[in-house]
Amino acid sequence: MLGFVYRRLLYMIPTVVLVSVVTFLIIQLPPGDYLDTLAAELSDSGGLDEGTKEALRVRYGLGEPFFVQYWKWISGIVFHGDFGMSFEKNLPVGDLIWDRLGWTFAISLLTLLFIWAVALPIGIYSAVKKYSFGDYAATFFGFIGLAVPNFLLALVMMYVAFKYFGQSVGGLVSPEFIGEPWTTEKFVDLLKHIWMPIFVVGTSGAAALIRIMRANLLDEIYRPYVVTARAKGMSEFQLLMRYPVRVALNPFISTIGWILPTLVSGEIIVAVVMNLPTTGPMLLRALLVQDMYLAGSLILIVSLLTVLGTLISDLLLAWIDPRIRYQ
The missing domain is CATH 1.10.3720.10 (MetI-like)
Incomplete structure (x- = not known):
């Protein structure tokens, strides 16, 4: 029985990693990103100018390749317990989730x-x-x-x-x-x-x-x-x-x-x-x-x-x- 538990716990690691990669990829599949969605929501009030959008994109790392963004997120969770920042709320994700x-x-x-x-x-x-x-x-x-x-x-x-x-x-x-x-x-x-x-x-x-x-x-x-x-x-x-x-x-x-x-x-x-x-x-x-x-x-x-x-x-x-x- 203990051998079964150990094997299942070891299987969990690649399973969760694979799921996290696929999840992160699927979230980014729709065209655009959070800033494009925000600009569309603010279109009636003028939206975001390109300079502001580019500054926010650099701040949140949205212009970086997929695997760079993924590694920044997953390494923060594994090594520091940091789930990253919520773009919309501008608050740590951990605080929002635990609430x-x-x-x-x-x-x-x-x-x-x-x-x-x-x-x-x-x-x-x-x-x-x-x-x-x-x-x-x-x-x-x-x-x-x-x-x-x-x-x-x-x-x-x-x-x-x-x-x-x-x-x-x-x-x-x-x-x-x-x-x-x-x-x-x-x-x-x-x-x-x-x-x-x-x-x-x-x-x-x-x-x-x-x-x-x-x-x-x-x-x-x-x-x-x-x-x-x-x-x-x-x-x-x-x-x-x-x-x-x-x-x-x-x-x-x-x-x-x-x-x-x-x-x-x-x-x-x-x-x-x-x-x-x-x-x-x-x-x-x-x-x-x-x-x-x-x-x-x-x-x-x-x-x-x-x-x-x-x-x-x-x-x-x-x-x-x-x-x-x-x-």
């Missing part, structure tokens, strides 16, 4: 707990009570959750919350609490708002895992080992949780591979619609204006978390399922 990562992690982890808390019991019930009214109801709402886009669900819920309950929508706190120090009232106001993005983002994930859990459990509960354990007098609940459910949990564990990168990228459209202070809208804006150091740093973190998440899920699968062994 939003806290909220991104909090919302995503709570969403993951919501998905598991909903999908696990409903999926078990649907499999055990196959073709019952509850199974059909879970299937119906599961299909609705998969079919309805998250951003549309967000718009509907925001309209209902504002129209019928008078709740301020958009953001994680009411306008009067923005920028204010944390108090009990602000925390209570946060609880009134944060449940909505958790529910919206988690709906489709929970619906998908319900179907997966149901299908996997149906494959297991009729296996000979289950029949044998039942014949030996083991209680139904103990039998169910000890054997078939444990095997059917594999999809839940394997989701860690894509949950970790989701902590950073998140549901970008939902975050934009609901005005959430997460990294998703920041990444979208950075890509639109070709703020390459900010966009590249966010995508690099997503790539690193993807590799780490896959490794963690592989190790947990080997631990929870004795049929899986990595030698």
Whole structure:
């Protein structure tokens, strides 16, 4: 097992480097650069004169070859922990990212707990009570959750919350609490708002895992080992949780591979619609204006978390399922 972990950790290095190179290249593929985008946005007010644009291009190193810019960026990260400067914000990328990562992690982890808390019991019930009214109801709402886009669900819920309950929508706190120090009232106001993005983002994930859990459990509960354990007098609940459910949990564990990168990228459209202070809208804006150091740093973190998440899920699968062994 240790040999497997060492090999995977060594494989991570060239993988992340290759992803960072491809990411940096793709960001620069569209014609022009950040200064051209800025000049286009300022065109109504006269834009940028060529002298100013050239001075800024020299300052940011935009006139240098691709590999020079890439090496300046990646060496700063590796040797100094410096992710570079954001062109648009004129601030260090590290400061911009860390400001939003806290909220991104909090919302995503709570969403993951919501998905598991909903999908696990409903999926078990649907499999055990196959073709019952509850199974059909879970299937119906599961299909609705998969079919309805998250951003549309967000718009509907925001309209209902504002129209019928008078709740301020958009953001994680009411306008009067923005920028204010944390108090009990602000925390209570946060609880009134944060449940909505958790529910919206988690709906489709929970619906998908319900179907997966149901299908996997149906494959297991009729296996000979289950029949044998039942014949030996083991209680139904103990039998169910000890054997078939444990095997059917594999999809839940394997989701860690894509949950970790989701902590950073998140549901970008939902975050934009609901005005959430997460990294998703920041990444979208950075890509639109070709703020390459900010966009590249966010995508690099997503790539690193993807590799780490896959490794963690592989190790947990080997631990929870004795049929899986990595030698």
